[in-house]
Amino acid sequence: xxxxxxxxxxxxxxxxxxxxxxxxxxxxxxxxxxxxxxxxxxxxxxxxxxxxxxxxxxxxxxxxxxxxxxxxxxxxxxxxxxxxxxxxxxxxxxxxxxxxxxxxxxxxxxxxxxxxxxxxxxxxxxxxxxxxxxxxxxxxxxxxxxxxxxxxxxxxxxxxxxxxxxxxxxxxxxxxxxxxxxxxxxxxxxxxxxxxxxxxxxxxxxxxxxxxxxxxxxxxxxxxxxxxxxxxxxxxxxxxxxxxxxxxxxxxxxxxxxxxxxxxxxxxxxxxxxxxxxxxxxxxxxxxxxxxxxxxxxxxxxxxxxxxxxxx
Numbered sequence: 116x117x118x119x120x121x122x123x124x125x126x127x128x129x130x131x132x133x134x135x136x137x138x139x140x141x142x143x144x145x146x147x148x149x150x151x152x153x154x155x156x157x158x159x160x161x162x163x164x165x166x167x168x169x170x171x172x173x174x175x176x177x178x179x180x181x182x183x184x185x186x187x188x189x190x191x192x193x194x195x196x197x198x199x200x201x202x203x204x205x206x207x208x209x210x211x212x213x214x215x216x217x218x219x220x221x222x223x224x225x226x227x228x229x230x231x232x233x234x235x236x237x238x239x240x241x242x243x244x245x246x247x248x249x250x251x252x253x254x255x256x257x258x259x260x261x262x263x264x265x266x267x268x269x270x271x272x273x274x275x276x277x278x279x280x281x282x283x284x285x286x287x288x289x290x291x292x293x294x295x296x297x298x299x300x301x302x303x304x305x306x307x308x309x310x311x312x313x314x315x316x317x318x319x320x321x322x323x324x325x326x327x328x329x330x331x332x333x334x335x336x337x338x339x340x341x342x343x344x345x346x347x348x349x350x351x352x353x354x355x356x357x358x359x360x361x362x363x364x365x366x367x368x369x370x371x372x373x374x375x376x377x378x379x380x381x382x383x384x385x386x387x388x389x390x391x392x393x394x395x396x397x398x399x400x401x402x403x404x405x406x407x408x409x410x411x412x413x414x415x416x417x418x419x420x421x422x423x424x425x426x427x
Contacts, residue, residue, distance in 0.1 A: 125155050126240070129163045130170060135193055137164055160237035169234050172207050173242035175200070176232035185212045206423050207234055209269050209353035210346050235262060235357070257360040265356050265386075267416045268393045269349045270423075272314050275400050276345055278411065279311060280338040287338070291403050297392060304396075307403050312336040314396050318348045321389060324371040325355060356386055 128134060128144035128151070140163050141151035155163045175188040183191075189200030189212075204212045233241045235257060279287060290305035297304055297313065304310045319331045334344050359365060365383040397414055404411045412418065 122158055125151065125158070125163075129155065129167045134167075140164075140167070159240060161240075166240065168203070169207070169236065170240070170242045172204060173232050173234055174244075175204065175212070176208065177242065177244050179212055180232065188212065205273070206266070206270060208350060209266065210350040214346055214350065257357055261356070261360065261386075263416060263420065264390055265353060267419050268390055268397075269345075269353060270419060271397055271414055272311075272393065273342070273345055273349070275397060275411075276311055276315075276338055276341050278404070278409075279307060279400075280342070282307070282338075282407075282409070286407050286409075291406060292399075295399075297396060297399075304399070307400060308336050310396050310399050310403070311338075311341055314393055314400075315341055315344045315348060317389060317392065318352045319344070320373065321385060322348060322351050322355060324373050325369060325385075330373050352389075359386070 125144050125146075128140045131140070131143050134140045134143050137148050137152060141148040144151055146154070152163055155161075155166070159166065161169075171192040175183075175192045178188050178191065179185065185201070186197050189197045192200060194200035194203070201211055286307070288306050288308050291307070292305045293303075295303060295305050297310075301313055301317075304313055316333065323329065323331050334340055359367070359382050365381075367382045369380045369382060369385060371378050371380060401411050401414055
């Protein structure tokens with residue numbers, strides 16, 4: 116049709132419900148897969164398969180907020196199993212789909228709620244309900260290194276807690292490292308239970324300080340309870356770091372009233388602090404697991420990203 120927007124035509128081909136593969140997308144745009152992928156990547160900065168996956172996950176997040184079941188959202192997004200959808204959703208948003216309705220909306224500003232189901236994008240192209248796309252004039256994407264480090268920390272922490280569910284109580288609670296102190300104000304962390312609990316607790320405390328809340332109650336530290344605590348705090352932490360970056364607030368100062376006396380911190384140093392000691396604690400967990408004869412990976416973000424993207 117004369118005057119047809121070619122970019123819009125390419126986007127329509129990406130998001131057509133019937134187009135699940137690159138070949139099908141290209142066919143819908145009357146193009147070869149090579150030229151289709153090259154044109155869309157050039158014009159949007161995002162490969163077509165990645166864009167489709169991201170936008171459908173955004174739609175799934177919006178649908179979940181409206182009360183759609185996880186099973187229905189999974190199949191609507193083109194996943195063959197709820198497990199595969201849940202893994203992809205958690206990698207993208209930092210938490211499992213079942214936590215969307217309560218945890219994605221209760222700790223963000225009204226401005227963030229407008230696009231609270233949006234994921235970082237290089238092009239401003241997002242799902243806009245009920246069936247449209249929204250192209251943001253100025254998309255701000257967080258520095259990819261920062262985004263990777265925060266996402267990897269959350270994903271890796273969850274994987275280690277999940278692994279700990281298979282341990283006996285003796286392995287989990289034995290003082291393998293008597294006298295071990297990561298930070299003096301946190302006390303001794305001699306067992307797997309203590310190190311894993313501090314991984315979660317540190318984010319709970321820092322978020323309370325940032326959000327101006329009271330010191331949170333310290334929950335149970337068995338693996339199942341820790342997993343629930345992690346899944347509650349992870350989306351809040353990810354959203355907070357993204358919000359700091361979006362408003363250019365890295366040099367803002369936080370006056371932490373939870374300290375006695377209150378103390379001032381630069382926001383960039385808070386995030387760097389959390390990431391630094393989280394990485395140290397995750398490797399401590401691996402050291403303790405190996406010492407107990409348990410197999411565990413290296414925790415390398417290179418391997419994590421390869422597994423996440425499927426790119427070698």
